Amino acid sequence: MMSGFSRSYAVGLLAGATLLTTAACGSGSAETAAGGKPEVVAAFYPLQWLTEQVGGSDAHVTGLTAPGVEPHDLELGIQQVTEIQKAALTVYIKGVQPAVDEAVDAETSFDAATAVTTLPASGHEEGEEGEEEHGHEVSYDPHLWLDPARLATVATKLGERLAVADPAHAQAYKDRAAKTAGALGTLDQEFAKGLSNCRTKSLVTAHEAFGYLADRYKLKQVGITLDPETEPSPARISEVAKLAKAEGVTTIFTESLVSPKVAEVLANEVGAKTAVLDPLESRPSGDYLSAMRDNLKTLQTALGCTA
Numbered sequence: 001m002m003s004g005f006s007r008s009y010a011v012g013l014l015a016g017a018t019l020l021t022t023a024a025c026g027s028g029s030a031e032t033a034a035g036g037k038p039e040v041v042a043a044f045y046p047l048q049w050l051t052e053q054v055g056g057s058d059a060h061v062t063g064l065t066a067p068g069v070e071p072h073d074l075e076l077g078i079q080q081v082t083e084i085q086k087a088a089l090t091v092y093i094k095g096v097q098p099a100v101d102e103a104v105d106a107e108t109s110f111d112a113a114t115a116v117t118t119l120p121a122s123g124h125e126e127g128e129e130g131e132e133e134h135g136h137e138v139s140y141d142p143h144l145w146l147d148p149a150r151l152a153t154v155a156t157k158l159g160e161r162l163a164v165a166d167p168a169h170a171q172a173y174k175d176r177a178a179k180t181a182g183a184l185g186t187l188d189q190e191f192a193k194g195l196s197n198c199r200t201k202s203l204v205t206a207h208e209a210f211g212y213l214a215d216r217y218k219l220k221q222v223g224i225t226l227d228p229e230t231e232p233s234p235a236r237i238s239e240v241a242k243l244a245k246a247e248g249v250t251t252i253f254t255e256s257l258v259s260p261k262v263a264e265v266l267a268n269e270v271g272a273k274t275a276v277l278d279p280l281e282s283r284p285s286g287d288y289l290s291a292m293r294d295n296l297k298t299l300q301t302a303l304g305c306t307a
């Protein structure tokens, strides 16, 4: 359905959504009226989910990226920059959203990428002009939330940071962090078991967001493009098609916020079907855990895994 619209129209819609959100935040929000609770800003969905779990009823958590907005494209209004400046803590990942990277202050921010071992950014042919428009301007791959084990480590460190920011509730933050890390550990075990015995280990994706998931569960990610908004060259498509055929790939993955067109073209060429794998850059219909479990089911079907 999205593929029927031009891309500029889709971008216009997204920009409209951002403006609406900004306006909604400005009108009568309870920035300081949250009963003296520390204001904690989370840059985009998976971090917002994590911060809500760890902050619990002791922190007032707001998300910067509205549902349905591709977070790499986020632009900040003055209101949101002020929100970040006033916050006790801003939780973000350097390299995902340049606007956020610029707005945060070192003292009152927590960069989740500093909590884990990062993977190098996978560079393939696109480069040149396309590169600078994209959010990924760091030497590592920033999509670390797609590895539940790394996210568990982030939860623990976030608990420690919140404990420092709000010492009166230090123990409660640490307890909730431990509980969250435990739930993520369980999810990690489900993935490890569910993906241990598969017909193929090759993961062909439209947007190269699943490097950490691939790293953790020994899959091989082949991304058609690094940037969800750049059309890959015909040469890149036939290169990936060749690889996919050689690896016995039967499913090409696409995602909800990106036009499925590229994946469909490739699937046609390979004789494969398409399926949606959620990179969780935006709020899913359930929560992080349920969306990841949906991803696991999708992967098991597509890769021919037997539990």
Ligand SMILES: [Zn+2]
Pocket: 072, 143, 209, 281
């Ligand atoms: Zn991304």
